[in-house]
Amino acid sequence: MTYKVQQKLIDDSNKNKELYLPSVSIDCTVFGFSEGILKVLLIRLKQAKQWGLPGGYLKKEEDLHTAAQRILRDRTGAGEIFLNHFNTYGAPYRSQGFFKDYPDDLWNKQRFISIAYYALIDFSTLTPTPGEYTKSAEWIDLHELPELMMDHGQILEDALIQLRRDLNYKPIGLNLLPPKFTMPELQKLYETLLDKKLNRGNFYRKMMRYGILTKLNETRKGGAHKAPDLYSFNQEVYEKTLKEGLQESW
Amino acid sequence: MTYKVQQKLIDDSNKNKELYLPSVSIDCTVFGFSEGILKVLLIRLKQAKQWGLPGGYLKKEEDLHTAAQRILRDRTGAGEIFLNHFNTYGAPYRSQGFFKDYPDDLWNKQRFISIAYYALIDFSTLTPTPGEYTKSAEWIDLHELPELMMDHGQILEDALIQLRRDLNYKPIGLNLLPPKFTMPELQKLYETLLDKKLNRGNFYRKMMRYGILTKLNETRKGGAHKAPDLYSFNQEVYEKTLKEGLQESW
DNA sequence: TTTCTATTGTTTCAAAATGAATCAATAGAA
DNA sequence: TTCTATTGATTCATTTTGAAACAATAGAAA
Incomplete structure (x- = not known):
């Protein structure tokens, strides 16, 4: 490692120690959907060979959700995004x-709970742009995942499981369709997220209900x-459904 | 505050700093069920007026689940318990x-992500015994909750919501029944957890299926x-169902 | 302009699940 | 021995689901 690189590391380490809460980090699994394709936003840190999830640290007086939003914005330029906490690593x-x-005394090398x-x-709608610490930031097709750093492969896998489960409870994903959309588009979204073919007539009927x-x-x-019909959400019922869930079972 | 109390505080604070990871804490919502009554395990810290959830800190090289188990054991004497992570505060x-x-320089007073x-x-099966830092540890009926310290009221509420949702996915709660149990006992468990009456015949049919x-x-x-029939779990199917969930919907 | 074709909107029908009620069996109490 | 509340299991109407069918139609092809 050159002297210059080494010095930058130490400077960053000191800056991080000043700015962030120790022991706690945040990782975001950002799924991207468009026209039937599901991707995930991955980055490569400078000096790193492997890809990983965009992550970062929590400022000393910052709220968790705010931090997650900020980290995502820094990595992707994305604005307000609906973030779901699903696990801790x-x-x-x-x-x-x-x-x-x-x-060993590098701040970033301490133990972090993510x-x-x-x-x-x-x-x-979003072209990822690498930030200060990243040399790459790209949408990677979910079927072409590289090996990921640390436990990020596991995190990604868990996120997808949680996302699929949440589809039963929340009209999630609707927020990434345009204001007006067709039934086949909506179905394609579900099929892509679930990686599974759904029956057209039954999907239509269930959605309408x-x-x-x-x-x-x-x-x-x-x-x-x-020409397929266009639909929009009934915002009122949508909000209510987000709270109460789509089904109960018991 | 007396000098003695003050000194104990400082000693503990230094000991904690030595032993535990900063910024991260763990809180456990332990629901207790027996004979149709649902309780939750609450504690009162020495010098505290309000009740709260049993919680603690994470040792510097300790695994999260191990820490949660240890904290629970310290507070309750409970052995191996199936713990579910559900949120972070x-x-x-x-x-x-x-x-x-x-x-302000008390170690415990720093910001913690729980x-x-x-x-x-x-x-x-468990009589709570107060530990080193607690003056009380009791099973409190869920319908007679006192006001809780910090955000523990919210945490408890969220835990119950998650528990109810998990009932649709996992044969959870079965692990707190004795090895042999009756159908009415099982139904009572579900009714208590959901705080809702269920139809007997339909419950029987669904469970059998x-x-x-x-x-x-x-x-x-x-x-x-x-005399009601006795049942036990089919351990093999139980494990499988724990993984795959009871229903899918889509 | 007419015909063709793939896709969409909607319905149909059988199968499965659910909700509510019923009936027979039975352990202990009266 | 009779009574009674509870349990095991089934019935039947209703609802939901799975799979398929049919009608409508925008643009492509002829």
């Missing part, structure tokens, strides 16, 4: 492998074949 | 009110009226 030596070539969030956005959609007097012309 | 000044009369777990056990129960060739004699 704190195995004692989870970062040991990653930092093995770094000095609070994990996931989010879902439209990747076509939830009552969260308002059918507009417009169709999406332009494509070949029959 | 980290509002910047969440403990400010509680510690307002304490010196990792929250819930557990479910049979309260009749899951296939997680094995009917034994025994009945529970002794009570008045017809």
Whole structure:
């Protein structure tokens, strides 16, 4: 490691110690959907070979959600995003492998308990731009995942499981469709997130029964074949459903 | 505050700083069920007026789940308990009110991000005993909750919501019944956790369909009226169901 | 302009699940 | 021996689901 790199590390380390709460980090799994393709936002830190989830630290007086938003914004330029906390990762030596070539007194090398969030956005509206510490920031297709640093592979896997489970409880994902959308578009979203084909008629019927959609007097012309109807959310019912959930079972 | 109390505080503070990771704490919401009554394990710290959830800190090289287990054991004497992480609480000044009369350099007064777990056990098998820092540790009926310290009221409320939701996914709670149990006992458990009456015939039918129960060739004699059949879990199917969940919906 | 075709909107019908009620069996109490 | 409350299990109507069908239609092809 050159002297210059070494010095930058020490400077950053001191700055971090000043600014951030020790022991706590935040990792965000940002899923991106567009036209039937599901991607995830990954970054590569400078000097790192492996990809990882965008993450960061918590400022000493900062709220957790605010921090998660800020970290995402720094990495991606994304604005207000609906973030869901789903798990916490704190195995004692989870970062040991990653930092093995770094000095032990590096602030970043201490043990961190990482609070994990996931989010879902439209990747076509966002071109990731690498930030100060990252050499790459890209949307990676979920079917072409590289090996990830530390326990980020596990975090990503868990996030996807949680996202799929949440689909049963919340009209999640609707917030990444445009204001007006068609039933096939909505179905495609569900199929992509679940990685599973759904029956068209049954999907239509079930969605309509939830009552969260308002059918507009417009169709999406332009494509070949029959023009599909356009829908928007019934914002009122949508909010209510977000709180109460789609189904109960017991 | 007397000199002696003050000195103890400082000693503990130094000991804590030595032993534990900064910024991270753990809170456990332990629900206790027995004979149709649902309670929660609450403690009162020495010098504290309000009740709170049993919580503690994470040792510098300790695993999160191990720490949660240890904290629970210290407070309750409980052995191996199935703990579920459900949320994290980290509002910047969440403990400010509680510690307002304490010196600012007290280790415990720093900002903590609390990792929250819930557990479910049979309260009749466990008599809580106050530990070193607690003057009381008791099972409190869920319908007679006192006001709790800090954000513990919120944590408890969230834990119950999560527990109820998990009932749809996991045969949770079964682990707090004795090895042999009756269908009415199982139903009572569900009714208590959900705070809702369930139809007897339908509950029976649904439970049987899951296939997680094995009917034994025994009945529970002794009570008045017809003796109910005894069941045990089909351990194999139980494990599988824990992984895959009871229902999918999509 | 007419015909064709793939896609969409909606319905149908059988199968499965659910809700509510019923009936037979039975352990202990009267 | 009879009575009674509870349990095990089933019935039946209703609702939901799964799978398929049919009608409508925008643009492509002829």
